[in-house]
Amino acid sequence: MAEDVIDPDYAGIIRNTLIEDLSKILYTYSNDGQILKELIQNAEDAGADKIAILYDERQSRPNDQCSKQESPYSKYFAGPALVVCNNEEFSEADWQGIRRIDYPMIISGKQMMILDPYLDETRCYIPLELSKLKLYRGMNGCYKTLFQVFNFGQHVLDAGYFKGTIFRFPLRQKETQLSDFVYNREQINNLLRVFKEEASITLLFLKSLEEVSLYECMDS
Numbered sequence: 001m002a003e004d005v006i007d008p009d010y011a012g013i014i015r016n017t018l019i020e021d022l023s024k025i026l027y028t029y030s031n032d033g034q035i036l037k038e039l040i041q042n043a044e045d046a047g048a049d050k051i052a053i054l055y056d057e058r059q060s061r062p063n064d065q066c067s068k069q070e071s072p073y074s075k076y077f078a079g080p081a082l083v084v085c086n087n088e089e090f091s092e093a094d095w096q097g098i099r100r101i102d103y104p105m106i107i108s109g110k111q112m113m114i115l116d117p118y119l120d121e122t123r124c125y126i127p128l129e130l131s132k133l134k135l136y137r138g139m140n141g142c143y144k145t146l147f148q149v150f151n152f153g154q155h156v157l158d159a160g161y162f163k164g165t166i167f168r169f170p171l172r173q174k175e176t177q178l179s180d181f182v183y184n185r186e187q188i189n190n191l192l193r194v195f196k197e198e199a200s201i202t203l204l205f206l207k208s209l210e211e212v213s214l215y216e217c218m219d220s
Contacts, residue, residue: 036053036191036195037195037198039051039053039084039086040206042086043086044206044207044208044209046086046088046089046090047088048087048088048208049088049162050209050211050212051086051211051212052085052150052213052214052215053083053084053195053214054082054083054149054214054215055192055214055215055217056080056081056216056217057185057217057218058080058083058219059079060077067175071138071139071140071142073136073143076104076105076170077142077145078171079171080219081168081170082169082188083167083169085150085165086164088165089108089109089164090108090109090111094114095111095127104169104170105168106165106166106167106168107130107146107152108162108167109162110129110131110161112127112129112130112133112171113125113126113127113128121178129160130161130212131157146168149166150164150166152166171183173187
């Protein structure tokens with residue numbers, strides 16, 4: 001008599017959480033300007049001919065209405081940040097691919113996307129339409145802290161469109177689950193100094209990119 005056929009006992013695997021994955025990515029970045037080099041390459045791959053990098057030191061404060069109602073969006077726009085802008089837009093493939101990368105906020109074309117690794121993995125990527133930004137529940141003008149940064153303003157929201165791509169990286173002010181590395185002015189200055197020393201050489205090897213600009217916006 002033939003033996004009964006049986007199936008194996010299937011079991012799942014233990015996956016890293018999003019925070020664990022991003023922590024590993026951040027750990028691999030040295031503090032010698034590597035992330036800026038990658039953004040330069042991103043702009044080159046997109047066909048941009050200009051890229052601008054801004055150290056925004058301002059302790060951005062959302063407007064009173066945003067703060068009073070404890071908007072869930074206010075934390076994404078607050079505090080000092082490194083802001084990078086190039087003059088090409090994201091393609092649809094870029095938007096799909098960015099869901100696997102650790103950019104906290106991106107504005108390009110008709111969209112804004114926010115990454116919050118502390119939310120559930122099914123809800124951690126937040127896509128927003130620029131034309132409807134003021135309509136999202138809890139937004140309450142929080143986005144106004146971005147006004148006048150690389151020509152982003154009310155006219156962009158009215159048109160529902162931004163020509164180019166903005167990356168906004170909030171600078172860590174205290175230790176978190178992602179990393180215990182905290183940025184201060186000295187570290188940012190060192191990051192930009194190293195980048196400036198290498199920028200002219202970097203441009204020699206690029207075909208599209210012709211101009212790199214550095215800016216600083218003081219809290220005062």
